[in-house]
Amino acid sequence: MSDLGALEGVVLVGAGNMGGAMLSGWVSGGVKPQNITVIDPNPSDRIKGLLDSRGIRHAVTPPDNMKAKILILAVKPQVMYAVLETLHPVIDEETLVISVAAGKTLSYFEERLGALPMVRTIPNTPSMIGRGVIGAFANERVGAEDRTKADILLSAVGHVEWVGDEADIDAVTAVAGSGPAYVFYLVECMAEAARKLGLDEDLAMRLARETVIGAGALLDHSGEEAGVLRKNVTSPGGTTAAALSHLMAEDGLQPVFDAALKAARDRSRELSG
Ligand SMILES: NC(=O)C1=CN([C@@H]2O[C@H](COP(=O)(O)OP(=O)(O)OC[C@H]3O[C@@H](n4cnc5c(N)ncnc54)[C@H](O)[C@@H]3O)[C@@H](O)[C@H]2O)C=CC1
Numbered sequence: 561m562s563d564l565g566a567l568e569g570v571v572l573v574g575a576g577n578m579g580g581a582m583l584s585g586w587v588s589g590g591v592k593p594q595n596i597t598v599i600d601p602n603p604s605d606r607i608k609g610l611l612d613s614r615g616i617r618h619a620v621t622p623p624d625n626m627k628a629k630i631l632i633l634a635v636k637p638q639v640m641y642a643v644l645e646t647l648h649p650v651i652d653e654e655t656l657v658i659s660v661a662a663g664k665t666l667s668y669f670e671e672r673l674g675a676l677p678m679v680r681t682i683p684n685t686p687s688m689i690g691r692g693v694i695g696a697f698a699n700e701r702v703g704a705e706d707r708t709k710a711d712i713l714l715s716a717v718g719h720v721e722w723v724g725d726e727a728d729i730d731a732v733t734a735v736a737g738s739g740p741a742y743v744f745y746l747v748e749c750m751a752e753a754a755r756k757l758g759l760d761e762d763l764a765m766r767l768a769r770e771t772v773i774g775a776g777a778l779l780d781h782s783g784e785e786a787g788v789l790r791k792n793v794t795s796p797g798g799t800t801a802a803a804l805s806h807l808m809a810e811d812g813l814q815p816v817f818d819a820a821l822k823a824a825r826d827r828s829r830e831l832s833g
């Protein structure tokens with residue numbers, strides 16, 4: 561068991577932003593179309609096109625003529641309860657369950673689906689382009705083979721970090737799951753500040769956007785620590801130092817991020833019920 565092409569009986573429940581991103585990664589990574597079933601009553605046109613063009617089986621509700629070897633749960637936490645009620649026809653005691661739902665704990669799933677091998681994960685939207693960051697925690701019923709299968713599926717859409725304590729998944733959600741939104745908001749803030757300095761709105765947005773893209777690419781390609789790259793920009797007594805004197809002040813960005821990530825972590829905990 562070493563590649564996506566060897567996986568069978570993969571059932572994806574919910575092919576929206578996250579499930580759809582994972583599906584795209586699996587299909588382009590070589591999962592055989594006949595080995596995937598997608599359950600979603602209302603897939604987007606993009607997903608419908610993918611299902612049709614690849615000949616992937618699509619069901620509106622769980623079919624009663626098959627068992628999932630690997631069941632991926634990618635519906636909103638708010639509808640998870642109702643969805644789980646319908647899944648008994650497609651699971652047996654060997655089904656490996658993988659949840660991508662924010663907040664929902666493994667004990668929540670065990671209470672509703674039984675004592676199965678289960679993996680709780682939290683991906684992020686760069687999974688759509690194979691650059692996701694995915695935190696994962698496995699329960700004690702997940703053996704080496706199931707863990708490898710989960711790792712193969714998750715690695716197809718990004719960088720996987722397995723954690724040894726399920727509670728850490730709430731913090732992983734706060735930094736990585738929600739994290740892309742903070743970066744996109746940073747672009748919006750930089751553009752707005754540039755507009756206030758008198759730049760044309762579109763120009764301000766292009767400058768902010770391309771700066772964040774370029775900085776991310778440099779972080780990726782250089783392999784340097786973020787702090788080193790920051791210092792490389794910061795000439796003593798120069799313009800960057802003037803800006804960082806605000807961002808790095810005692811009441812600068814760090815306390816804002818501390819509060820923001822704590823709020824996300826706490827909300828993840830609340831969603832578990
Ligand atoms: N969007 C994000 O950045 C992230 C989302 N997640 C988690 O992924 C899960 C899905 O979120 P999104 O993809 O953003 O939501 P979404 O709304 O884009 O997708 C949900 C999909 O579930 C489908 N669905 C609704 N009821 C269904 C049912 N009864 N059976 C099967 N499918 C059903 C919908 O038609 C839709 O395609 C959530 O639990 C969320 O916490 C996790 C990490 C990041």
Ligand SMILES: O=C(O)[C@@H]1CCC=N1
Pocket residue numbers: 662733737738
């Ligand atoms: O906002 C949310 O709840 C989901 C989970 C992480 C990113 N989006």
